[in-house]
C-alpha cells in the first residue's frame with residue numbers, strides 16, 4: 001500500500017481488506033487508473049481472474065476429450081504381412097566354413113547371378129572363358145567374375161576374369177572414356193556380363209553390365225491407408241542411448257504428439273538391427289555401457305515394445321551388435337533373448353507388407369564398400385544401397401565384411417524389392433532407384449567417441465515413416 005500512496009493513490013479500508021484477501025497485486029490496481037479505490041472498483045479485476053480460470057479449465061477438459069477421441073485407423077485392420085522364409089537363413093545354416101563350402105558358395109553365387117545376367121541378353125554370341133583364345137578376332141559376350149583389377153603401364157585397366165570353366169584377361173582401354181569411367185566402379189568379385197573382341201591374350205572390352213534392377217517396374221497399389229515406421233540401431237544399454245528421444249517417439253505413436261492422424265496409421269514397426277549395444281563387440285566396450293548384462297539390455301527393449309500400441313506389428317532383424325553370429329547372413333534373434341512378442345527374422349530377410357515387397361538388412365557391408373569405392377561415404381548410405389541393388393548382391397566384395405559360406409548364397413538380392421531398409425551407419429539416407437524406395441533409418445544412439453574420431457556425424461532420433469497408399473516417405477524429428 002505504501003507504494004500506491006507514493007503514487008498518490010488512496011484505498012478505502014474495505015478495499016484494503018479485499019485486496020489483501022484476494023492477493024491483488026499493485027500492477028492490477030494500477031491498471032484501474034484511479035486515484036481512489038473503493039471495493040466496487042476491484043470487481044473488474046476479480047471478474048477477469050474468474051474468466052481466465054474458466055478458460056484454463058475448458059482447455060484442460062478439451063485436452064482430456066481429445067485424448068479419449070483418439071481412434072487409430074491401424075487398430076481397425078489386421079496386418080497384411082508375410083515373410084518369404086526360403087530367403088531367410090534362420091534354421092537353415094549348413095556349413096562348416098571349409099574350403100569346399102567356400103567353393104560351393106561362390107559357385108552358387110556365380111550361377112544365380114549369371115541367370116539374372118542372361119535375361120539382360122545383348123549382341124554377340126555367348127562364350128565361356130575356356131578356350132576363348134580360339135575365338136580370336138570374334139566379338140563375344142561372356143559372364144565373368146572379376147578376381148582382380150589392376151592398372152597397366154599405359155594407364156588402361158586390366159581385369160583378371162574367371163568363370164566356372166576357366167580364366168582370361170580383360171583390357172578396358174582409357175581411350176574408351178565412357179566404359180573406362182563406368183569400370184572405375186568395378187570391385188573385386190563383381191559378376192558382370194561383358195561384351196568385347198577376343199584377341200590371343202586378352203578380351204578387349206566394349207561394354208559391360210551388372211545384373212541390376214529392371215529399369216521400369218509397375219508400381220503396386222496399396223489399398224489400405226496404413227503406414228510403416230523404420231528404425232534401426234537403438235543400442236539399448238549404451239551410455240549414448242537416447243532414451244528421452246525414444247520415449248518421445250513412444251508417446252507420439254500413441255497419438256500424444258503432433259499429427260496424431262498420421263500416428264494412428266502406423267501398423268508396422270520394422271527394426272533393421274543393433275537393438276542393443278551388446279557385450280564384447282569391441283575392446284573395452286564395458287566403459288561405454290550403462291548395462292553389462294545382455295539379457296537386461298534386451299529387457300530394456302522388451303519394455304519399449306510393451307509400451308507400444310498392441311495393434312502394431314513389430315518386426316525385428318539383427319545387427320552386428322546383437323546376440324547372434326557376427327557374420328552375414330545373420331539368423332533371427334531367439335524368442336528367449338528378445339523376451340517380448342515380436343516377429344523375429346534374419347538379416348537379410350524378405351517380406352511383403354501391404355503389397356510392398358521389402359528387403360531388410362542391417363547393412364554391415366557398408367564398411368567394405370566405403371573403403372573400396374572413393375565416391376562412397378558414411379554421409380550418404382543410400383549410395384551404398386544403390387551399389388548393392390546394381391549388383392543384386394548385398395556383400396559382393398569378399399573380405400569386405402565377414403561372410404559365412406552357406407551353400408545357398410543368401411546375400412543375393414533374389415527378389416526385386418519395392419522398399420529396401422538398411423541401418424548400421426547411424427545416418428538417415430533416402431533415395432529412389434529404378435522404382436525402389438531406399439531407406440537408411442539412422443539411430444537412437446548419440447555420437448560415440450569412435451565416430452567423433454572418425455569425423456562421422458550421425459543423425460539420431462530422425463524416424464522415417466512410409467505411407468503405403470500415398471507412396472509417401474517422410475521423416476519425423478524426435479530430437480525435441
Ligand SMILES: [Fe+2]
Pocket residue numbers: 233274319321424425426
Ligand atoms: Fe549400430
